[in-house]
Amino acid sequence: MTRDETFRSVCVELISLLTPLRESLESADNFSAFMWKLGWNCPSVAIPQCVSNLSVKVNDFVQKVDAFLDSSSASPDELIVILRSLLTAVGEISSVSDTSIPSTIVADEFRKEFPRQLIREAVLAYLLNNRPFVSVLLSLLGVVSIEEISGNTRPVHDEVTVDWERLFALLIGSFRHIATTYRWGESDFHGEQLLNQIANLTVAMGCSPQICELPGGTKRILARGAIHPELVQDWVLMIPICRVAWPKPETLLGVGISVIPESDADLPGLAAIVYGASGTCFEMELSEGLVARARTEGDLSGLGIFVRPGKHVEALPGLWDAADETTGSAVKATLNLELEQSYLDGSPKVLLSTGLGSVTVQTIRIVFEAKGGYQDGDDLCVECFFDRISVAITPGDSTDSFVAALLPNEGVTATIDLNVQASRSGLSFGGSGSLEVALPLHFAVGPIEVMDIKVGLKPSLSTLVFNMGGTISATLGPVNVVLKGLGLGASIDPSIPDLSIAATPPVGVGLSISAGGLFGGGFLDFDNDNKRYSGALALRFGEIALAAIGIITTKMPDGGKFSLLISICATFTPPIQLSFGFTLSGVGGLIGINRRMDVEALRTGLKAGTLGSILFPDPESLIPNAARIISDMGTAFPVQEGRYVVGPMVKLGWGSPNIITADVGIFLELPEPVKAVILGQLVTILPEKTNPQIVIRLDVLGVLEFSKRQLTFQAALYDSTVMGYPVSGDSAFLLGWGDDPRFALSLGGFHPRFTAPEPPTVFANLRRLSIDICANSSLHLTCAAYQALTPNSLQFGAQLDLHAEKAGAKLTGHLGFDTLIYFSPFSFDVTMNAKVKISYGGETFAAIEMTLWLSGPRPWVGRVKAKIKLLFITVPIKFAVTWGDETPIPIAAVDPWLDVQRVLQLRESWSSSLPAGKTMVEVLRGDMVQDEQLVLHPLGRLEVRQKVPLGMVLSRASSAPITGHNRFEIESVMVGDYEINKSTGLVPVEEFFARGQWEDLGDRALSVPSFEKMQAGVAVSTGAVQICGDPAPPINSEYETIFIDENRLSSTSGPHAVPKSMMAGVLDARIKRDARRRAGPQSRFVCKPSAFTVLEEGYSVADADSVTRSDKTNAQHISRMKADQSLCALPKASPAKACFVVPDYEVVL
Incomplete structure (x- = not known):
């Protein structure tokens, strides 16, 4: 049976389904009776408009179905479109207006209930008239129930309820709904109701049940x-x-x-x-x-x-x-x-048929068997046997091109026997304890070998999914391809209702290549739920090994088309020799489309070996570890629309043979905000791999985030040994500039009483640099250390831990110190601690614990805390000593002018720049520019910068008080013989400064911005400088006009036929063009909305009463520090309390 013949059978059933509904909508009297049956009081005057539209749709569909059945060339696709419009018309009833509904009907109830009543009534009438056995069976199982409803606003009627979840619950072995329907397991068991349903079912099966009197003895x-x-x-x-x-x-x-x-x-x-x-x-x-x-x-x-x-x-x-x-x-x-039902005339029963294949069966047998002594463990069983099921897969128009290339033109047909059994434990396939079974076949059809057929039934609480597919092996030249899961599938959702039949794509593709010197293999998995392909390929050609990892997502979370992530690495032996003993043994690259880099995932995975999945995975172990590698790559580079990741990778070595190897990758995430990530793996084996005395394995992660103006590095030491002793530890580095300058370096962590700088993910859970001198069941000796450096502190420390155990006796102890030194003002804190404990059976016999603190130098403070325990005697010791001068060390005053004068004389303080958005298109010859010269573009400007705020009254420089000069301004700049000042083109240049470094804020430090823009220098544009020289010589510019094909005459071609495919494209373009024209001529010239621009926050001095900008000062849209100083500079006749500093957006205009 072909696809059209299958669809014709479906059409016949659809006519039977719609015939009762069509008859009910033929006249007003029929419709009024139909509505009264459903519980609606609708006068037989006329059919409401909202329902008459549905009547038109039903008649149109039935007429199209009749035409389809009478014609051999009609397209089923047209009927599908009309059927969908019919369902849409039913749904539109829920949104009709009150005027379209008769006044005798409550509008809200009608809109809510009537569409669902239509579908339920049509299905129930179809089952009663055409499939009575199914109707009674659904009623017996509690899927269909009928209840008499009587209300104040509606006539008495039978309410039909269809609960498809109960049917699907039975398929997965849940009988809870049946037990609830008949009160099974309760004292008020509805036994007579259940017997009535069983009697109706047997009548529908053709039996003649009887009600007889029960014998007395029984x-x-x-x-x-x-x-x-x-x-x-x-x-x-x-x-x-x-x-x-x-x-x-x-x-x-x-x-x-x-x-x-x-x-x-x-x-x-x-x-x-x-x-x-x-x-x-x-x-x-x-x-x-x-x-x-x-x-x-x-x-x-x-x-x-x-x-x-x-x-x-x-x-x-x-x-x-x-x-x-x-x-x-x-x-x-x-x-x-x-x-038993047999189809022996050569025309097997078609169970499923599409343009991509079919499923047919020769014999169907239903067997009920009860066997045993009816004791504990005996069971009843119902089995349904499907003999000689033929699964045919043929390439069609919608078949994937790769799959179509593997299949022969006539397709592939496999024959199997299958049985489904139902018992006390639920529904399952024969030979399997679940609703999924794999049947081995191993038969060949030309270059195609069908290895097995897999049948699966996946019921849920709302849908039923049936899949039948197989594992197919094919040979394409030197490539052997194995397709897993290719077949047919059907999905049923009766609550909508909806039935979809389609070819199921392969869940996996295996590849094996052997051609000349090229050999290897790989696989490709398909996750249908997430619409994602992922796979790995490992090949070798002579001395060159290739490893490739790919992830393709064809369905984006936001509805986008796809995302792609591919990493390809090639390694070769012997390596390529470079200079100074270095070698190149591998190259590779990574590209991600609609992908981004998850920096936090990379940081988390640094200690879990994630870098090994990204940088040059070993081709020899690629396939066994492919699942983990693909998962790590998907986590590190998640999907995000509009983001792109690119980067090269190299595998370097040093020595012959290599005693140091480094895998390095530099990846960029584009577009703005741009992010750069450096990944590295360093391995050092000394003196040689066959006899290693020192093994160092180090993973490095560097992140450069331009938007945050931050550079971080993290490193993790793992699987490393020195003279056989295991070593481990972590380190981190942070450098921030711009609005939030920061610096921190840590090897093994920080001082216990020091708070690590932001961000916490960089310095979180840093392991101490440690070495296990002895590690076994009876003795464990470990030494750990750390060192850290910040702009104002130096930290270091170490600790030795001992644990010994023998015959129930334990000896534990540690000895260590921690040092914290602050540079300004200078101070330090040293802590030393030691402890030894002897125990047996969990009881402590002797212990000594001591802690010493020393801090200074003004004053010097020493503290000792100790505890000595012997058996049941404990002696605590505690004292503290303070000596020396308690006056803090004075900080010498500085004159910032010395630094300003020195910096202005440096060549590095002067620079040239182009206007914003401009680029230099000229290229200067190298010998034209001397090292000490500064080249200024005619359109650019000259800038000078230094590190002291200009135009401000300064009270400190870092932590030192200021003496001498406390305010600086650049009033003019000499360019050759020309003096440029503010009135002739001198403009300020601003940078961010930490206000607390230049002003004593006191308690105000918490209420003012940490960084503010202040003047750091000045700039001079070339337009403000007159350059003398020879006048420019005049040049005559003439244009040459050239005609191309000037003698060619236009002509009109005669009429010709336009292909259907071309006409479809022309009409589509014409419709879109006309739509733009109908939108109005002005719509073609509408500009895109301008992007928002975030301005920097400014401050003003305002009157305290009116919050208007004060006329006592010109301070407006300036920095907070300048506004505060302007407020303090007000004359005493106008007390400062009459004005205050506010942000510009709070000023009343």
Whole structure:
């Protein structure tokens, strides 16, 4: 059966589904009756407009379906579009206006409930008329329920509820919903309701159940131990399974079902009693190809099976019409019921068909079997056998081009046998304990080998997904390709409703290459949920090894198209010899599109070996470690739209053979804000690899963030030894400039009482530089040290730890010191500590603990704290001594003029620059510029800068008081013979200064900005300087006009046919062009909105009463420091308290 034939079968069922709805919408009377059935009072005057639109859609769809069934050239895609518009029309009812709804109907209730009622009523009517067995089965399982509803505003009606979650819960082995529906496991068990549903189901199956009186002896046995014997059910539901009408009517096999009442020990349950002859073997052909069989073994007549909540199945023989309450012993018996449908005419049943392939079956058998003694561990089982299932995969228009190249034109067909079984433990495939099974095949079709077929059923609480695929091996020249998971799949969501059938892409692709000297392999995985391809490839060509890692995401979080991350590394032996003993043994590169660098992830992974996954992964172990490498790369370079990562990698060495190797990569993240990351791995093995005495392995991470004006380096020492002793430790470096200048260097951490500078991720959890001198179960001796440097401190320390244990006795101790030195004002703090403890069995016998502190020099302070313990005696010792001058060391006053004068005379303080946004296009010859000369572009300007704030009254320089000069200004600059001042083109140049370094702030230090822009120098533009020289010679400029193809005459070609594909593109472009024209002529000239510009915060001196800018000073939009000084400079006649400093945005204009 082709795809169109499959779709024709679906169309026939759709007509059956829509026919009742179409008839209900044909006239006003029919619609009024239909609405009354659904609980709406709608007068039979006219069909409301909101529903008449739906009627048009239904009629249009039915007419299109009829035309499709009558034509062989109609396209199913058109019907799919109309069906979707039909569902859309149903959904639009929920948003109609009140005027479109009859006044006899509550509008809000109608909009909310009627669309869902339409779908439920159509589905239920279809099942009742065309699939009664399915309808009754869904009702039995509690998926479909009908409840009578009566309200004040609506007529009495039956409310239909369809809960698809219950059906999917059954598929995953959850029977909670059925138990809730019939109150199974409760005293008020709805047994009669369940028996009525079972009776309806057997009627839909073609049986003739009967209600019969329960025999007296059987009733007494069922009522044994009942709490209320008088309420015991006195009837039984008799269901015949096999009957014959000739030579006399006789039931060969049947079962009676009754309710077991509640007893003191057990909750109510069900009893099934078998009746009929023993040893039955029966077969009957019900229709063409449909055969029913029944077979019993052992004595089943009168066998009763008791099922109660929380109890094992109990079996009692001789229960039917028993003379008394006694029963015989347990019995061994087998019951087998089978229903088989065969398709033997050469046209197997099509289960699934698309343009990409099909799934067909030759025979379907449903088998119910109960076997055993009905004791603990015995089970009932229902199996459905699918014999000779054929899975055909053919390349189509939507097939991936790579997959289509591997498949032959006629496709690939595989045949398997499959069975599905349902038991007490749930639903599963035969040969597997779950809803997923792999069936090995290993058959070849030309260059294609089908290795196995995998069948999977994935139910959830809302959808049901069926997949059938296989592992296919193909050979393309020297390349062997293995596709895993290629097949067909279907997804069902009945709540929408929605059914999608499509080819499932391979979840993995394996590659194996062998061509001449090139050999190797790799794999490519596909994560369908995240739409991500990832893989690794390791190849070798002679002495060159190639390793490649790739991650491609085809679905972005924000809806973008894709992101890509690829890393390729090539290593070669012998290495290329460079100068000074260095060698080059590898090159590589990394590129990321719509990817960024996660610096924090790199910092976190520095100690976890993440760098080894990025820099030159070992080709020999690439494939086994591919999952971890891909995960590390995906974490370090996550997806982000509009960001790009690029960078080269090199593998260097020194020595012959290499005793030092370094893998280095420099990566850039673009565009703004630009970020640069340096990754490095250093390995040193001395004196040689065969006999190493020193092994150093160091991972380095450097981050340069231009937007933050910050440079950081981190290093981690791991898997290193010195003379066989393990060594480890971390280090970090920080350099910040611009608004927040900072500096810090640490080897092994900081002093315990020193707060590490920001950011905390750089200096967090730094391990001490340590060496394990002895490390075994009985003796552990470790030495650790650290050293750190900041702009105003020096820190270092070390500690020796000892742990010895033997025969239950323990000796522990440590000896160490910590030193913290501040440069300005000079001070230091030294701490020494020591401890020794002897214990046995957890009890301390002797211990000595001592701590010494020494700080100074003004004053000198010494403290001692000690404790001595011997057995149960403890002696504490504690004292402190202070001596020397307590007056702090005075800081010598400085004159900043000396530094200003010296810096202005330096060549490095003078520079030339171009205007903002301009670049230099000229190139100067090297011999034209001397080392001491400064080249100034005609459009540029001359700048001079120094490190003291200009135009401010200074009270300190760093931590030293100021003497002599406390205010500096550059009033003029001499350029040749010309003097440039403020009125002739001298402009200030500003930089950020730390205000607390130049002014005594006191308590105000917490309320003013830490860094403010102040004048650091001046600039002179070339326009302010007159340059004398020879006048420029005049030059005549003439334009030459050239005509190309001037003699060519235009002509008009005759009419010709336009291909359909070209016409589609032309029409699409025409529609878009006309849409822009209809938007109005002005829309073509609308500029993009301007970007926001963030101005630097300025301050003004304002009147305290009106908060308006004070006219007593011209201070406006200036730095906070200059505003404060302007406020202090007000004359005493105008007291400063009448004015105050505020930000510009607070000033009342």
